[in-house]
Amino acid sequence: MTDWGQRRRLLVSLLAITAIFAGRDIAGAQTNDSTDLSIELIDPKVLRVCADPRNLPFSNDKGEGIENKLGELFAEKLQKKLDYAYYPQAAGFVRMTLAAHRCDVIMGYPQGDDLVQGTNPYYRTAYALVVKQGSGLDDVAALGDARLKGKHIGIVAGTPPATNMTANGLMAEAKSYPLMVDTRIDSSAEVMIKDLTAGKIDAAILWGPLAGFYAGKANPPLHVTPLVKETTGPRLVYRIGMGVRPADQNWKRMLNRLIQENQPAINRILLDFGVPLLDENDRPIGAETAKKSP
Template structure:
């Protein structure tokens, strides 16, 4: 199992052997439609493809987004039940498990994970969650009222007068807080607020309110049930859990939870469904071992035994609906707060990182004036400009350039800000970096320039921008010395299985542009492979036609002594083989 530090990129670039010819291991990345836009036939095709992948165990890795500090759900030591479930799923798929660590804050959750291609899966999303495509429901759980056994409480409902006057711990953005406020209990609530760094400061994790009940600091905690179930079952703490899902008829107190994937990845959704179905017993044991209160759910993988409320008057899951981007009043960071925190010993670099995550330009300027190093890396290895590029914020990139940031300094993984912007396929960020002087040719640790990286990772729009900005058209990339034209020749175009929006840039458009700008169509890689050989191995007939028309020589041989036609034959690339044979006959007839 591999573990990605919080925020690290996870590129897979390299080369594989195609029966004697080395070509990039760059699978075609379809510009897919959202799940709800698929026809029945397309969904059926996705199911069949997922079943084939599952049977062949052909998924090589599964990248899961997880909170680095939110026990018992997940933590950076992989000790939470979400981590254990992820391990089971990955094992069923035959895939290596990797993590992208990110706090599970609702604001920007899918936008800063799925939309930036940082992970494949988010666990414990509501089964009906608009920003993502979800699997079959895995389990249903409930909020609970928690107290020490020796307190002798036995609350009847939220209107129970015994609740008044008690010190009640509750999480800031929970629906149980909403209900208790509605019931007139607001004066007695002790709020635990959102925290982005609970992995570094475990005392900020939500389960700590249950510990405060055990320690006697709080009388009662109104929490998500699994927080208390873990302490009762795995830690043996003397506490009582009263499920509250039957106490409220408007705001839901129970939720069916599932795994979520990007809305465009129907195949992965069906693949996970298969793995989940085959893992039912193991997942049920994990949830039981962790003391998760399991509510009855006929549609869930794990069916549960606690009584279920069923349908609510308001069907929408209020807790998980999209929240506004603006912070709540208690989360607003003022200069006065910063001054106080710095006086108490707060770390300037961490505070600058927080300001960048909040896109707060006023805060950023204030902290730099206070002496914050604009080029200092945070604990995840990012300088502020790396984060701005990753978050698609060209206005922050401009600010950092103004403040003297090094636009070419690699992050802890060797990625420059420009390469991060490329990975997001974000044209405005790429243009801003280039305008401010970013090096268009600076390579990453595996030797890929921004242009080569853009084409290899199917970020075709930014590849077009880089070409127009003057990127070197024949610069060799990676250990195999592949040119941009070779990499473009490995990609799939419309008609070969990919779906492109009208007016979007396609691999063949990039290849045509490269040729127009003077790219060497007969350049050979370290192993003697040409763009034509790669197109032949990938069975991309239109690319073969373009390359031949531009002067590609079909008779060139690789280090293994194979021509493009040989490679097409040995790889079963029928369309490519026919095209090359036809070209050979025409050449013979013309006397060439």
């Protein structure tokens, strides 16, 4: 079985389509016997999050990532103290954190892996093409676009877009970046964006949250277009939820209610980090439509 840390980078499993259902308020849920969390959680008074200590934009040990901010939001809503169990998102991440009962939730988890139980999704995004403003590639939304022929494109080896690039004859001129790196000292996404800014490659393909985060940090900012019009190779749009232990049914229901009731605030956090959010029709979700569910 491939470890979750690897699955997160690969994102090879299609995410299950799960409707976010309307729930009762959190206060009512906490007092209902059917949602007693005392058995399922390490400490019912503490929101204990499993996280990577150095994996921006998702999380770090300084509390600066997307999942750190989501943890703060949920801890406030639950009126709990927030604590972390940090471990690098590599082989053994789930085993050494969630499964070892060192923490109770993984804040970002692609559905479709039986290592954990997934909550309802709280956002939908895609792999994206990152280019310089005015490059003539600003509106390319599929790797079959003829304008990409002959271009030097950065790609993380082993990720789903590599299959699409191969199908469209783009790999001969591509520059490959490693999938598995030590996040304490390296970042393929950051290196790829530096190469794009320096003109060493013409475009970069990155997972949406990485694309938006690093493109926004570049000077000048780079243009991000989600690859939502793929016709060859796998679809590159995915849903992300949270992960809990398979037995933790009450805790999962609690998190589902939190997601449903706080979707606008969740969207604002994601947009602040540049995540290219998509609705169910692959249309961008901006600040003006951020109240909508993914």
